[in-house]
Amino acid sequence: MARRERVVRMSVEQPLWRALTAYRLLTMVYAVLIYAFGRDKFERPWVAAGFFAVLVVWTVVTLPKVANAVSCTKRFLGVDLTIALVGILLTPVADVQARYMDGPTLPTIWTAGSVLAFAVKGGWRWAAFASSLVAVANLVGRGTPSRDTLHNVLLVWVASIAIGYIVEVARASERTLARALEIEAATRERERLARDIHDSVLQVLAMVQRRGTALGGEAAELGRMAGEQEVALRTLVSSGLVPTTRTSEDSSLGAVVRTVDDAEYAEYAEGRAGGADDPTDEDRRWDLRTLLAPLAGSAVTLAEPGAPVLLRPAAARELAAAVSAALDNVRKHAGDGARSWILVEDSPDEVIVTVRDDGPGIPEGRLAQAEGEGRLGVALSIRGRLRELGGTAELISVPGQGTEVELKVPRGKAER
Template sequence: MGLSVDPSTDRSQLVDTAVARYADGLREAGNPLVLRPELWVSCEKQARQILGECVGTLLGMPVQVAAEAELVSMALGVQRSDDHVPPIDSVHAARLLFDVAVGTMTETAARLPADLVLSRFLTAVRMLHEAIFTRVSAAAIGYESATLRDVGQASTARRHRIARDLHDHVGSSISLALRCLDLYALEQANGVTAPRDRLADARQALRDVFGFTRSMVSGLRVNELHDGLKEEIDAYSAAASDRPAEVRCRIDGDESWLPEEARQELFLVIREALRNAFTHARADHIDILVSVFPDAVHATVADDGAGLPSHLDGGGTGLTAMRQRVAALGGTLELISEPGQGTRIGLRVPLGGDGAERGGR
């Protein structure tokens, strides 16, 4: 069954309806972005742009994220800092807009011809991710720039930490979500019955993005790991791998000796190593060993993939972030890789005197 009206007219009607739902949701939550008329003007404009982009994509119209989106959003972040709008309100608004947009697209997709539904919906979800993330990231930069201007100082270490966090938390989670969507489309096209619910994995990865962003902008650090290291590593491996790659993970020692911050940072480093092995190295076998002692933790991630060209041994964004995370804990990281010979990453992080007091070696 095809669409009953012209796509451009239908898009306008769908956007109007979605914006009304969005405003109602913000009012119900008591969000100042709709309760203060001067704030709602810019908020509504951004919502209309984002909804127009993703709905237009779903309807098969040629669409791209507005060229001025980053500059406008950065300026908007500065303005919201000047207006003393808590960043958490902007994050809540982005989360609500995401939910409204997905609901609108789901309803609309049901009216598309069956042979177009999957490809159009996946493309529209990609557009939604890009549209929201582009603007939220730019607004966060603008907000922080205004804050640093007001306090009269800029911390290089803080900026590095934010860059690492955006890459390892936000970037990796969005990459995982898109990877799961790609795998879902591939499995559907090939008629494969997958052992995992790829859409559920994608939704969880996106929830992680919003959860981390909320904790970052509110100044609260939420524990990222709900299970043990092995369980978290195994779950990521199962969700991110598109091939029958064998991942063997072993944790030796007492994980309770690890301070929570060290445990979280260790997981992020291992996750980045796994992402590289899956995405770039195309490894068939990956071995992970974590040895926890009272006074230190050692870890290795070794794969039999394509290896790294010599000019990349210094590290791209991901490898740099891994080195910085380990260095921030007072540890060291070593990378050994040659083209065609696989990659081995080894790290050692001291745990200080607390662990030694709990037990000896």
């Protein structure tokens, strides 16, 4: 069953909408209290009372409109800003002295919430437009604006533009991050499929090509076609970035990779189909020794600790498959007469599996050449698997002295 990567998107602007909702409620209460404690100084208190009735109803009813960017429409923003501007212009009507004295307007700092809604919704350009209208309304309402009025107007204008610019940068960063996560998930899935293809389809095609060539006749033609398909599939797996120049006769990989018997994985597959790999299943563990035991034989010696080596099912299976791929490389490149040794080491922090052979070793530069030709056994079947587990795969080879592959899988104390 293929594993699916999930890309979780996090909205960087949603907290801004929640903060804006709280700001509008608090500033509405503040404006009403300012009027309640100072209503005696109004020449026309009924004008102020009518405006605050509209302001309270509008603020409460439109709370869902400032819950997110989708519900905050242009029509809502237009009406909201209009109410703020009307409140500013009505201030000298309700309080004649306000034109000559540097007192607060009717909506007071509630007006900034309307401007901030423009900034969060549309960025700094929308914020500049809304704050400019507010500035003009303040200058008109004051008649002869004081120094404090100019200071407050400039402060709202600069602050709203700055917040709008920050919102635009945050949105661009969010899109870039989401795209990077999608690319990473797609790359990981592609590597997983490439490993599965390498361990199954490519190996079978290589075996058919080799056996067909040996049998001759019609079987040789079938082997030739299988070899061509193997070359084409390898090119596809490696994304076609490196042209394939080798011939079918050079593409034989020897025997099919010797994997753990299907019976060993029957329980694992059944458990996985039933959701055993679900992240909520914290207690499920597999003994790595039972997965490596079928790999031992007359030419392969397995040395293991006396106690179970417990890993999560997915980690145990991937590590066993990497060991199997390493042994397959020994059989292909060192011959059937080569001997191999598997050493399993278990510690509280990590599990180390070492695969060593007495073959001729790997010539310098051969791994890079093989990867360039599309032979991804070491790159994907071994290193790719360990990389997904958060581990490492180190390969040490000296010509004439064999090869050693050290596989390390870190795990915390909970893994035990």
